[in-house]
Amino acid sequence: MGDLNSYEENINQALQKKESLVFSCNCTIKYSGRAESFLGKGDRIVVVKEDGAILIHQPTGNSPINYMKPGTSHSVVFQDQKLVFSSKHLAQKEYLDMDISKIHFFNAHKLEDTESLVLAGTEKDMADMLMKDPHLIEEGFKPLNNEEHTKYGFIDIFGHDKDNNLTIVECKRYTADLSAVTQLRRYVEKIKDAKGLKEVRGMLVAPKISSNALKMLQDWGFEFKAIKAPKFLERYDKGQKKLDGF
Amino acid sequence: MGDLNSYEENINQALQKKESLVFSCNCTIKYSGRAESFLGKGDRIVVVKEDGAILIHQPTGNSPINYMKPGTSHSVVFQDQKLVFSSKHLAQKEYLDMDISKIHFFNAHKLEDTESLVLAGTEKDMADMLMKDPHLIEEGFKPLNNEEHTKYGFIDIFGHDKDNNLTIVECKRYTADLSAVTQLRRYVEKIKDAKGLKEVRGMLVAPKISSNALKMLQDWGFEFKAIKAPKFLERYDKGQKKLDGF
DNA sequence: GGGGAGAGATGCCGC
DNA sequence: GCGGCATTTCTCCCC
Numbered sequence: 056m057g058d059l060n061s062y063e064e065n066i067n068q069a070l071q072k073k074e075s076l077v078f079s080c081n082c083t084i085k086y087s088g089r090a091e092s093f094l095g096k097g098d099r100i101v102v103v104k105e106d107g108a109i110l111i112h113q114p115t116g117n118s119p120i121n122y123m124k125p126g127t128s129h130s131v132v133f134q135d136q137k138l139v140f141s142s143k144h145l146a147q148k149e150y151l152d153m154d155i156s157k158i159h160f161f162n163a164h165k166l167e168d169t170e171s172l173v174l175a176g177t178e179k180d181m182a183d184m185l186m187k188d189p190h191l192i193e194e195g196f197k198p199l200n201n202e203e204h205t206k207y208g209f210i211d212i213f214g215h216d217k218d219n220n221l222t223i224v225e226c227k228r229y230t231a232d233l234s235a236v237t238q239l240r241r242y243v244e245k246i247k248d249a250k251g252l253k254e255v256r257g258m259l260v261a262p263k264i265s266s267n268a269l270k271m272l273q274d275w276g277f278e279f280k281a282i283k284a285p286k287f288l289e290r291y292d293k294g295q296k297k298l299d300g301f
Numbered sequence: 302m303g304d305l306n307s308y309e310e311n312i313n314q315a316l317q318k319k320e321s322l323v324f325s326c327n328c329t330i331k332y333s334g335r336a337e338s339f340l341g342k343g344d345r346i347v348v349v350k351e352d353g354a355i356l357i358h359q360p361t362g363n364s365p366i367n368y369m370k371p372g373t374s375h376s377v378v379f380q381d382q383k384l385v386f387s388s389k390h391l392a393q394k395e396y397l398d399m400d401i402s403k404i405h406f407f408n409a410h411k412l413e414d415t416e417s418l419v420l421a422g423t424e425k426d427m428a429d430m431l432m433k434d435p436h437l438i439e440e441g442f443k444p445l446n447n448e449e450h451t452k453y454g455f456i457d458i459f460g461h462d463k464d465n466n467l468t469i470v471e472c473k474r475y476t477a478d479l480s481a482v483t484q485l486r487r488y489v490e491k492i493k494d495a496k497g498l499k500e501v502r503g504m505l506v507a508p509k510i511s512s513n514a515l516k517m518l519q520d521w522g523f524e525f526k527a528i529k530a531p532k533f534l535e536r537y538d539k540g541q542k543k544l545d546g547f
Numbered sequence: 548g549g550g551g552a553g554a555g556a557t558g559c560c561g562c
Numbered sequence: 563g564c565g566g567c568a569t570t571t572c573t574c575c576c577c
Contacts, residue, residue: 097414168343
Protein backbone atom coordinates (compact mmCIF):
# COMPACT_ATOMS: atom_id res chain seq x y z
CA MET A 56 0.00 0.00 0.00
CA GLY A 57 1.50 3.30 -1.03
CA ASP A 58 0.71 6.81 0.12
CA LEU A 59 -2.75 8.19 -0.34
CA ASN A 60 -1.73 10.35 -3.29
CA SER A 61 -0.29 7.34 -5.12
CA TYR A 62 -3.81 6.01 -5.54
CA GLU A 63 -4.88 8.99 -7.66
CA GLU A 64 -3.24 7.61 -10.79
CA ASN A 65 -4.02 3.95 -9.97
CA ILE A 66 -7.70 4.68 -9.62
CA ASN A 67 -7.99 6.92 -12.66
CA GLN A 68 -6.20 4.35 -14.81
CA ALA A 69 -8.46 1.55 -13.62
CA LEU A 70 -11.52 3.70 -14.31
CA GLN A 71 -10.27 4.45 -17.81
CA LYS A 72 -9.68 0.74 -18.49
CA LYS A 73 -13.26 0.01 -17.39
CA GLU A 74 -12.09 -2.38 -14.74
CA SER A 75 -14.14 -3.13 -11.66
CA LEU A 76 -12.72 -1.30 -8.64
CA VAL A 77 -13.00 -2.59 -5.11
CA PHE A 78 -11.53 -0.75 -2.18
CA SER A 79 -11.98 -0.07 1.49
CA CYS A 80 -11.39 3.39 2.91
CA ASN A 81 -12.10 5.90 5.65
CA CYS A 82 -14.23 8.67 4.20
CA THR A 83 -17.10 11.13 4.41
CA ILE A 84 -19.84 11.04 1.76
CA LYS A 85 -22.16 13.65 0.31
CA TYR A 86 -24.97 12.88 -2.12
CA SER A 87 -27.24 15.18 -4.05
CA GLY A 88 -29.87 14.04 -6.51
CA ARG A 89 -33.33 12.66 -5.91
CA ALA A 90 -32.67 13.54 -2.28
CA GLU A 91 -29.67 14.87 -0.39
CA SER A 92 -27.58 13.07 2.19
CA PHE A 93 -24.46 13.34 4.29
CA LEU A 94 -22.48 10.61 6.04
CA GLY A 95 -19.71 11.40 8.56
CA LYS A 96 -16.27 9.80 8.77
CA GLY A 97 -16.06 6.02 8.92
CA ASP A 98 -14.71 2.89 7.22
CA ARG A 99 -16.56 1.71 4.13
CA ILE A 100 -16.27 -0.77 1.29
CA VAL A 101 -16.60 0.74 -2.17
CA VAL A 102 -17.34 -1.11 -5.41
CA VAL A 103 -17.25 0.67 -8.76
CA LYS A 104 -18.37 -1.48 -11.67
CA GLU A 105 -17.36 -1.31 -15.32
CA ASP A 106 -20.75 0.16 -16.23
CA GLY A 107 -20.28 3.06 -13.81
CA ALA A 108 -22.46 1.75 -10.99
CA ILE A 109 -21.03 2.56 -7.56
CA LEU A 110 -21.99 0.93 -4.27
CA ILE A 111 -20.80 2.08 -0.87
CA HIS A 112 -21.28 -0.24 2.10
CA GLN A 113 -20.92 0.26 5.83
CA PRO A 114 -19.52 -2.70 7.86
CA THR A 115 -23.04 -3.90 8.69
CA GLY A 116 -26.39 -4.12 6.99
CA ASN A 117 -27.79 -5.47 3.80
CA SER A 118 -28.19 -2.38 1.65
CA PRO A 119 -25.61 0.09 0.40
CA ILE A 120 -25.61 3.33 2.38
CA ASN A 121 -24.93 5.30 -0.81
CA TYR A 122 -24.96 4.31 -4.44
CA MET A 123 -25.27 5.54 -8.00
CA LYS A 124 -26.75 3.78 -11.00
CA PRO A 125 -24.96 2.40 -14.07
CA GLY A 126 -24.00 5.26 -16.39
CA THR A 127 -22.31 7.30 -13.67
CA SER A 128 -18.82 8.71 -14.42
CA HIS A 129 -16.11 8.96 -11.81
CA SER A 130 -12.86 10.79 -11.21
CA VAL A 131 -10.33 11.21 -8.40
CA VAL A 132 -8.02 14.04 -7.42
CA PHE A 133 -5.58 14.31 -4.53
CA GLN A 134 -6.23 17.61 -2.78
CA ASP A 135 -5.64 18.99 0.74
CA GLN A 136 -4.15 15.67 1.92
CA LYS A 137 -7.32 13.84 0.86
CA LEU A 138 -8.44 11.82 -2.11
CA VAL A 139 -11.59 13.43 -3.46
CA PHE A 140 -13.63 10.84 -5.34
CA SER A 141 -16.39 12.45 -7.43
CA SER A 142 -19.23 10.69 -9.22
CA LYS A 143 -21.70 12.35 -11.56
CA HIS A 144 -24.73 11.21 -13.49
CA LEU A 145 -25.57 14.29 -15.53
CA ALA A 146 -28.70 12.84 -17.18
CA GLN A 147 -30.17 12.17 -13.75
CA LYS A 148 -28.67 15.29 -12.14
CA GLU A 149 -27.10 13.20 -9.42
CA TYR A 150 -23.81 13.85 -7.67
CA LEU A 151 -21.82 11.94 -5.09
CA ASP A 152 -18.58 13.03 -3.43
CA MET A 153 -16.32 11.05 -1.13
CA ASP A 154 -13.53 12.67 0.84
CA ILE A 155 -11.14 9.81 1.48
CA SER A 156 -8.62 10.15 4.32
CA LYS A 157 -7.20 6.62 4.15
CA ILE A 158 -7.28 3.64 1.82
CA HIS A 159 -7.20 0.28 3.63
CA PHE A 160 -6.89 -1.75 0.44
CA PHE A 161 -7.45 -1.32 -3.25
CA ASN A 162 -7.96 -3.72 -6.13
CA ALA A 163 -8.94 -3.30 -9.76
CA HIS A 164 -9.71 -6.18 -12.04
CA LYS A 165 -11.41 -6.89 -15.34
CA LEU A 166 -14.23 -9.35 -14.69
CA GLU A 167 -15.85 -11.74 -17.17
CA ASP A 168 -19.40 -12.86 -16.60
CA THR A 169 -21.99 -13.74 -19.23
CA GLU A 170 -24.38 -15.74 -17.06
CA SER A 171 -27.80 -14.71 -15.90
CA LEU A 172 -29.81 -15.92 -12.96
CA VAL A 173 -32.24 -18.83 -13.24
CA LEU A 174 -34.94 -18.17 -10.67
CA ALA A 175 -37.95 -20.19 -9.50
CA GLY A 176 -40.65 -19.33 -7.01
CA THR A 177 -41.88 -16.01 -8.36
CA GLU A 178 -45.45 -14.83 -8.56
CA LYS A 179 -45.46 -15.74 -12.24
CA ASP A 180 -44.48 -19.35 -11.41
CA MET A 181 -47.42 -19.41 -9.03
CA ALA A 182 -49.82 -18.10 -11.68
CA ASP A 183 -48.44 -20.60 -14.22
CA MET A 184 -49.04 -23.45 -11.77
CA LEU A 185 -52.65 -22.32 -11.26
CA MET A 186 -53.24 -21.96 -15.01
CA LYS A 187 -51.94 -25.51 -15.48
CA ASP A 188 -53.88 -26.97 -12.54
CA PRO A 189 -56.90 -24.68 -12.19
CA HIS A 190 -58.59 -27.10 -9.76
CA LEU A 191 -56.07 -25.80 -7.17
CA ILE A 192 -58.04 -22.56 -7.25
CA GLU A 193 -61.39 -24.31 -7.04
CA GLU A 194 -63.04 -27.44 -8.43
CA GLY A 195 -64.45 -26.69 -11.88
CA PHE A 196 -62.52 -23.45 -12.42
CA LYS A 197 -61.93 -22.71 -16.13
CA PRO A 198 -59.26 -20.04 -16.80
CA LEU A 199 -59.49 -17.85 -19.90
CA ASN A 200 -56.50 -17.47 -22.17
CA ASN A 201 -53.83 -14.82 -21.87
CA GLU A 202 -54.86 -12.66 -24.86
CA GLU A 203 -58.20 -12.04 -23.19
CA HIS A 204 -56.91 -11.07 -19.82
CA THR A 205 -54.35 -8.52 -20.99
CA LYS A 206 -57.11 -6.31 -22.40
CA TYR A 207 -58.21 -5.04 -18.99
CA GLY A 208 -54.87 -4.74 -17.27
CA PHE A 209 -52.35 -6.88 -15.49
CA ILE A 210 -54.75 -9.35 -13.97
CA ASP A 211 -52.95 -12.55 -12.95
CA ILE A 212 -55.70 -15.03 -13.78
CA PHE A 213 -59.30 -14.73 -14.71
CA GLY A 214 -61.87 -17.21 -15.81
CA HIS A 215 -65.20 -18.80 -14.92
CA ASP A 216 -66.09 -20.86 -11.89
CA LYS A 217 -68.20 -24.05 -12.14
CA ASP A 218 -71.40 -21.93 -12.10
CA ASN A 219 -70.00 -19.80 -14.94
CA ASN A 220 -69.46 -16.68 -12.81
CA LEU A 221 -66.65 -14.48 -14.05
CA THR A 222 -63.86 -14.67 -11.46
CA ILE A 223 -60.71 -12.61 -11.03
CA VAL A 224 -57.77 -14.19 -9.21
CA GLU A 225 -54.90 -12.12 -7.82
CA CYS A 226 -51.79 -14.07 -6.74
CA LYS A 227 -49.27 -13.04 -4.11
CA ARG A 228 -46.20 -15.16 -3.34
CA TYR A 229 -45.92 -13.67 0.13
CA THR A 230 -48.41 -12.57 2.80
CA ALA A 231 -51.24 -10.66 1.13
CA ASP A 232 -51.67 -7.16 2.61
CA LEU A 233 -54.13 -4.29 2.35
CA SER A 234 -52.75 -3.10 -0.96
CA ALA A 235 -53.23 -6.58 -2.45
CA VAL A 236 -56.91 -6.33 -1.51
CA THR A 237 -57.30 -2.84 -3.01
CA GLN A 238 -55.51 -4.05 -6.12
CA LEU A 239 -58.02 -6.89 -6.48
CA ARG A 240 -60.88 -4.46 -5.87
CA ARG A 241 -59.56 -2.21 -8.64
CA TYR A 242 -59.54 -5.10 -11.14
CA VAL A 243 -63.01 -6.30 -10.17
CA GLU A 244 -64.45 -2.80 -10.56
CA LYS A 245 -62.63 -2.33 -13.86
CA ILE A 246 -64.02 -5.58 -15.28
CA LYS A 247 -67.52 -4.96 -13.95
CA ASP A 248 -67.46 -1.58 -15.67
CA ALA A 249 -65.92 -2.81 -18.92
CA LYS A 250 -68.24 -5.82 -19.27
CA GLY A 251 -71.33 -4.21 -17.78
CA LEU A 252 -71.60 -7.00 -15.22
CA LYS A 253 -73.25 -6.71 -11.81
CA GLU A 254 -71.40 -9.58 -10.19
CA VAL A 255 -67.77 -10.53 -10.60
CA ARG A 256 -66.06 -12.80 -8.08
CA GLY A 257 -62.74 -11.67 -6.66
CA MET A 258 -60.24 -14.14 -5.18
CA LEU A 259 -56.94 -13.53 -3.48
CA VAL A 260 -54.54 -16.49 -3.63
CA ALA A 261 -51.49 -16.35 -1.34
CA PRO A 262 -49.78 -18.45 1.34
CA LYS A 263 -51.08 -16.07 4.03
CA ILE A 264 -53.10 -12.91 4.49
CA SER A 265 -52.75 -10.23 7.17
CA SER A 266 -55.62 -9.91 9.63
CA ASN A 267 -56.71 -6.45 8.51
CA ALA A 268 -56.48 -7.43 4.86
CA LEU A 269 -58.72 -10.44 5.50
CA LYS A 270 -61.29 -8.24 7.20
CA MET A 271 -61.30 -5.75 4.32
CA LEU A 272 -61.48 -8.60 1.81
CA GLN A 273 -64.53 -10.07 3.51
CA ASP A 274 -66.19 -6.65 3.90
CA TRP A 275 -66.04 -6.29 0.14
CA GLY A 276 -67.32 -9.79 -0.54
CA PHE A 277 -64.08 -11.24 -1.87
CA GLU A 278 -62.52 -14.58 -0.98
CA PHE A 279 -59.13 -15.84 0.17
CA LYS A 280 -57.50 -19.13 -0.79
CA ALA A 281 -54.26 -20.25 0.88
CA ILE A 282 -51.79 -21.62 -1.67
CA LYS A 283 -47.99 -21.58 -1.57
CA ALA A 284 -45.86 -20.48 -4.50
CA PRO A 285 -43.96 -23.38 -6.10
CA LYS A 286 -40.22 -22.92 -5.77
CA PHE A 287 -38.92 -26.08 -7.27
CA LEU A 288 -35.92 -25.44 -9.47
CA GLU A 289 -35.09 -28.74 -11.17
CA ARG A 290 -31.46 -28.02 -11.89
CA TYR A 291 -30.82 -26.88 -8.34
CA ASP A 292 -32.79 -29.65 -6.69
CA LYS A 293 -30.83 -32.32 -8.56
CA GLY A 294 -27.56 -30.76 -7.45
CA GLN A 295 -28.67 -30.58 -3.85
CA LYS A 296 -29.67 -34.21 -3.70
CA LYS A 297 -26.36 -35.35 -5.11
CA LEU A 298 -24.08 -32.95 -3.28
CA ASP A 299 -25.25 -32.84 0.29
CA GLY A 300 -28.52 -34.67 0.52
CA PHE A 301 -30.60 -31.92 2.14
CA MET B 302 -1.99 -14.96 -4.28
CA GLY B 303 -1.57 -18.52 -3.06
CA ASP B 304 -3.21 -21.69 -4.30
CA LEU B 305 -6.94 -22.03 -4.06
CA ASN B 306 -6.72 -24.35 -1.06
CA SER B 307 -4.59 -21.85 0.87
CA TYR B 308 -7.65 -19.58 1.08
CA GLU B 309 -9.59 -22.11 3.12
CA GLU B 310 -7.82 -21.22 6.35
CA ASN B 311 -7.51 -17.50 5.51
CA ILE B 312 -11.21 -17.17 4.96
CA ASN B 313 -12.30 -19.22 7.97
CA GLN B 314 -9.97 -17.22 10.24
CA ALA B 315 -11.29 -13.93 8.93
CA LEU B 316 -14.87 -15.14 9.43
CA GLN B 317 -14.07 -16.18 12.99
CA LYS B 318 -12.51 -12.78 13.73
CA LYS B 319 -15.70 -11.08 12.46
CA GLU B 320 -13.77 -9.14 9.89
CA SER B 321 -15.33 -7.87 6.69
CA LEU B 322 -14.32 -10.05 3.74
CA VAL B 323 -14.03 -8.76 0.21
CA PHE B 324 -12.97 -10.97 -2.64
CA SER B 325 -13.39 -11.53 -6.33
CA CYS B 326 -13.71 -15.01 -7.76
CA ASN B 327 -14.92 -17.25 -10.53
CA CYS B 328 -17.82 -19.31 -9.24
CA THR B 329 -21.26 -20.86 -9.61
CA ILE B 330 -23.99 -19.99 -7.13
CA LYS B 331 -27.03 -21.82 -5.80
CA TYR B 332 -29.61 -20.27 -3.54
CA SER B 333 -32.55 -21.81 -1.76
CA GLY B 334 -34.89 -19.98 0.58
CA ARG B 335 -37.75 -17.64 -0.22
CA ALA B 336 -37.16 -18.71 -3.82
CA GLU B 337 -34.59 -20.89 -5.55
CA SER B 338 -31.94 -19.78 -8.00
CA PHE B 339 -28.91 -20.93 -9.92
CA LEU B 340 -26.16 -18.88 -11.54
CA GLY B 341 -23.59 -20.43 -13.90
CA LYS B 342 -19.84 -19.86 -13.93
CA GLY B 343 -18.58 -16.29 -14.02
CA ASP B 344 -16.50 -13.64 -12.24
CA ARG B 345 -18.11 -11.98 -9.25
CA ILE B 346 -17.32 -9.66 -6.38
CA VAL B 347 -18.25 -10.98 -2.96
CA VAL B 348 -18.63 -8.96 0.24
CA VAL B 349 -19.22 -10.67 3.60
CA LYS B 350 -19.85 -8.29 6.45
CA GLU B 351 -19.12 -8.69 10.15
CA ASP B 352 -22.84 -9.14 10.87
CA GLY B 353 -23.07 -12.06 8.45
CA ALA B 354 -24.64 -10.23 5.53
CA ILE B 355 -23.32 -11.45 2.18
CA LEU B 356 -23.59 -9.64 -1.15
CA ILE B 357 -22.58 -11.10 -4.49
CA HIS B 358 -22.23 -8.78 -7.47
CA GLN B 359 -21.80 -9.38 -11.16
CA PRO B 360 -19.54 -6.95 -13.09
CA THR B 361 -22.51 -4.80 -14.10
CA GLY B 362 -25.76 -3.65 -12.59
CA ASN B 363 -26.94 -1.94 -9.49
CA SER B 364 -28.29 -4.77 -7.39
CA PRO B 365 -26.57 -7.86 -6.02
CA ILE B 366 -27.34 -11.00 -8.03
CA ASN B 367 -27.41 -13.05 -4.82
CA TYR B 368 -27.40 -12.05 -1.19
CA MET B 369 -28.24 -13.10 2.34
CA LYS B 370 -29.31 -10.99 5.28
CA PRO B 371 -27.38 -10.13 8.46
CA GLY B 372 -27.38 -13.11 10.80
CA THR B 373 -26.16 -15.57 8.18
CA SER B 374 -23.27 -17.89 9.11
CA HIS B 375 -20.58 -18.91 6.65
CA SER B 376 -17.93 -21.59 6.22
CA VAL B 377 -15.49 -22.73 3.55
CA VAL B 378 -14.03 -26.10 2.68
CA PHE B 379 -11.59 -27.08 -0.07
CA GLN B 380 -13.04 -30.08 -1.86
CA ASP B 381 -12.68 -31.59 -5.37
CA GLN B 382 -10.26 -28.83 -6.43
CA LYS B 383 -12.84 -26.20 -5.55
CA LEU B 384 -13.50 -23.91 -2.62
CA VAL B 385 -17.05 -24.55 -1.47
CA PHE B 386 -18.38 -21.48 0.32
CA SER B 387 -21.59 -22.23 2.26
CA SER B 388 -23.92 -19.75 3.88
CA LYS B 389 -26.88 -20.62 6.08
CA HIS B 390 -29.57 -18.66 7.84
CA LEU B 391 -31.35 -21.36 9.81
CA ALA B 392 -34.03 -19.07 11.29
CA GLN B 393 -35.06 -18.03 7.79
CA LYS B 394 -34.41 -21.45 6.25
CA GLU B 395 -32.17 -19.90 3.63
CA TYR B 396 -29.11 -21.48 2.07
CA LEU B 397 -26.53 -20.24 -0.38
CA ASP B 398 -23.64 -22.19 -1.87
CA MET B 399 -20.79 -20.97 -4.03
CA ASP B 400 -18.46 -23.31 -5.87
CA ILE B 401 -15.32 -21.24 -6.34
CA SER B 402 -12.85 -22.30 -9.05
CA LYS B 403 -10.52 -19.30 -8.79
CA ILE B 404 -9.91 -16.39 -6.44
CA HIS B 405 -8.78 -13.21 -8.22
CA PHE B 406 -8.10 -11.31 -5.00
CA PHE B 407 -8.96 -11.54 -1.35
CA ASN B 408 -8.95 -9.08 1.52
CA ALA B 409 -10.22 -9.18 5.08
CA HIS B 410 -10.27 -6.18 7.35
CA LYS B 411 -11.88 -5.00 10.57
CA LEU B 412 -13.86 -1.85 9.75
CA GLU B 413 -14.89 0.91 12.16
CA ASP B 414 -17.95 2.98 11.41
CA THR B 415 -20.35 4.55 13.90
CA GLU B 416 -21.95 7.12 11.61
CA SER B 417 -25.46 7.08 10.24
CA LEU B 418 -26.88 8.80 7.21
CA VAL B 419 -28.41 12.26 7.39
CA LEU B 420 -31.05 12.38 4.69
CA ALA B 421 -33.34 15.13 3.38
CA GLY B 422 -36.05 15.03 0.76
CA THR B 423 -38.24 12.22 2.04
CA GLU B 424 -42.01 12.07 2.10
CA LYS B 425 -41.90 13.00 5.77
CA ASP B 426 -39.94 16.19 4.97
CA MET B 427 -42.66 17.01 2.48
CA ALA B 428 -45.42 16.46 5.06
CA ASP B 429 -43.48 18.52 7.63
CA MET B 430 -43.22 21.39 5.15
CA LEU B 431 -46.97 21.26 4.53
CA MET B 432 -47.73 21.13 8.27
CA LYS B 433 -45.56 24.22 8.75
CA ASP B 434 -46.98 26.11 5.75
CA PRO B 435 -50.49 24.69 5.32
CA HIS B 436 -51.42 27.44 2.83
CA LEU B 437 -49.27 25.48 0.34
CA ILE B 438 -52.03 22.88 0.38
CA GLU B 439 -54.79 25.46 0.07
CA GLU B 440 -55.60 28.92 1.39
CA GLY B 441 -57.22 28.64 4.81
CA PHE B 442 -56.25 25.00 5.42
CA LYS B 443 -55.95 24.18 9.14
CA PRO B 444 -54.12 20.91 9.89
CA LEU B 445 -54.98 18.91 13.00
CA ASN B 446 -52.22 17.81 15.33
CA ASN B 447 -50.35 14.54 15.11
CA GLU B 448 -51.93 12.79 18.14
CA GLU B 449 -55.27 13.05 16.40
CA HIS B 450 -54.24 11.68 13.07
CA THR B 451 -52.46 8.58 14.36
CA LYS B 452 -55.75 7.30 15.78
CA TYR B 453 -57.15 6.43 12.36
CA GLY B 454 -54.05 5.10 10.67
CA PHE B 455 -50.99 6.30 8.81
CA ILE B 456 -52.56 9.37 7.27
CA ASP B 457 -49.94 11.95 6.25
CA ILE B 458 -51.94 15.08 7.03
CA PHE B 459 -55.51 15.76 7.83
CA GLY B 460 -57.37 18.85 8.86
CA HIS B 461 -60.12 21.25 7.87
CA ASP B 462 -60.37 23.43 4.79
CA LYS B 463 -61.55 27.07 4.96
CA ASP B 464 -65.19 25.90 4.85
CA ASN B 465 -64.47 23.51 7.75
CA ASN B 466 -64.74 20.34 5.65
CA LEU B 467 -62.64 17.46 6.99
CA THR B 468 -59.84 16.88 4.47
CA ILE B 469 -57.35 14.04 4.13
CA VAL B 470 -54.05 14.76 2.38
CA GLU B 471 -51.81 12.00 1.09
CA CYS B 472 -48.27 13.04 0.09
CA LYS B 473 -46.03 11.34 -2.45
CA ARG B 474 -42.50 12.54 -3.15
CA TYR B 475 -42.55 10.98 -6.61
CA THR B 476 -45.17 10.57 -9.34
CA ALA B 477 -48.45 9.50 -7.75
CA ASP B 478 -49.75 6.24 -9.23
CA LEU B 479 -52.89 4.11 -9.03
CA SER B 480 -51.95 2.66 -5.67
CA ALA B 481 -51.53 6.15 -4.20
CA VAL B 482 -55.12 6.86 -5.23
CA THR B 483 -56.48 3.62 -3.75
CA GLN B 484 -54.49 4.33 -0.59
CA LEU B 485 -56.16 7.75 -0.30
CA ARG B 486 -59.55 6.16 -0.98
CA ARG B 487 -58.95 3.65 1.82
CA TYR B 488 -58.21 6.45 4.30
CA VAL B 489 -61.20 8.54 3.26
CA GLU B 490 -63.53 5.57 3.63
CA LYS B 491 -61.98 4.67 6.99
CA ILE B 492 -62.49 8.20 8.34
CA LYS B 493 -66.01 8.50 6.92
CA ASP B 494 -66.88 5.26 8.66
CA ALA B 495 -65.12 6.09 11.95
CA LYS B 496 -66.58 9.58 12.21
CA GLY B 497 -69.96 8.84 10.65
CA LEU B 498 -69.43 11.58 8.07
CA LYS B 499 -71.02 11.71 4.63
CA GLU B 500 -68.44 13.96 3.04
CA VAL B 501 -64.68 13.90 3.54
CA ARG B 502 -62.38 15.62 1.04
CA GLY B 503 -59.43 13.63 -0.28
CA MET B 504 -56.36 15.32 -1.70
CA LEU B 505 -53.28 13.84 -3.31
CA VAL B 506 -50.19 16.05 -3.11
CA ALA B 507 -47.24 15.07 -5.31
CA PRO B 508 -44.94 16.62 -7.93
CA LYS B 509 -46.77 14.67 -10.66
CA ILE B 510 -49.56 12.15 -11.18
CA SER B 511 -49.90 9.46 -13.84
CA SER B 512 -52.73 9.89 -16.34
CA ASN B 513 -54.67 6.80 -15.24
CA ALA B 514 -54.26 7.74 -11.60
CA LEU B 515 -55.63 11.24 -12.31
CA LYS B 516 -58.65 9.76 -14.08
CA MET B 517 -59.37 7.40 -11.19
CA LEU B 518 -58.85 10.22 -8.69
CA GLN B 519 -61.37 12.42 -10.46
CA ASP B 520 -63.85 9.56 -10.88
CA TRP B 521 -63.91 9.23 -7.12
CA GLY B 522 -64.22 12.98 -6.51
CA PHE B 523 -60.73 13.50 -5.10
CA GLU B 524 -58.33 16.31 -5.95
CA PHE B 525 -54.68 16.61 -7.02
CA LYS B 526 -52.28 19.36 -6.03
CA ALA B 527 -48.81 19.57 -7.62
CA ILE B 528 -46.12 20.25 -5.01
CA LYS B 529 -42.46 19.22 -5.02
CA ALA B 530 -40.76 17.59 -2.03
CA PRO B 531 -38.16 19.84 -0.39
CA LYS B 532 -34.70 18.29 -0.54
CA PHE B 533 -32.64 20.99 1.08
CA LEU B 534 -30.09 19.54 3.48
CA GLU B 535 -28.63 22.49 5.37
CA ARG B 536 -25.39 20.84 6.34
CA TYR B 537 -24.76 19.61 2.83
CA ASP B 538 -25.81 22.80 1.13
CA LYS B 539 -23.43 24.86 3.25
CA GLY B 540 -20.58 22.52 2.40
CA GLN B 541 -21.36 22.65 -1.30
CA LYS B 542 -21.42 26.44 -1.43
CA LYS B 543 -18.05 26.69 0.27
CA LEU B 544 -16.36 23.75 -1.40
CA ASP B 545 -17.21 23.94 -5.04
CA GLY B 546 -19.87 26.58 -5.47
CA PHE B 547 -22.53 24.50 -7.25
C1' DG C 548 -42.74 -10.51 15.71
C1' DG C 549 -46.60 -8.97 12.71
C1' DG C 550 -48.50 -5.19 10.20
C1' DG C 551 -48.34 -1.10 7.49
C1' DA C 552 -46.00 2.05 4.44
C1' DG C 553 -41.95 4.52 2.34
C1' DA C 554 -37.71 4.00 -0.63
C1' DG C 555 -32.47 8.37 -3.41
C1' DA C 556 -36.46 1.95 -3.85
C1' DT C 557 -34.75 -1.40 -8.32
C1' DG C 558 -35.86 -4.08 -12.30
C1' DC C 559 -38.88 -5.93 -15.87
C1' DC C 560 -41.95 -5.63 -19.47
C1' DG C 561 -45.29 -3.33 -22.41
C1' DC C 562 -46.96 0.47 -25.07
C1' DG D 563 -39.85 7.60 -22.36
C1' DC D 564 -44.01 6.66 -19.03
C1' DG D 565 -46.90 3.30 -16.78
C1' DG D 566 -48.02 -0.50 -14.07
C1' DC D 567 -46.29 -3.97 -11.02
C1' DA D 568 -43.30 -7.65 -8.71
C1' DT D 569 -39.24 -7.94 -5.66
C1' DT D 570 -35.29 -13.71 -2.32
C1' DT D 571 -37.71 -6.36 -2.38
C1' DC D 572 -35.29 -3.71 2.12
C1' DT D 573 -35.94 -0.61 5.84
C1' DC D 574 -38.17 1.78 9.45
C1' DC D 575 -41.67 2.51 12.87
C1' DC D 576 -45.40 1.23 15.71
C1' DC D 577 -48.35 -1.94 18.05
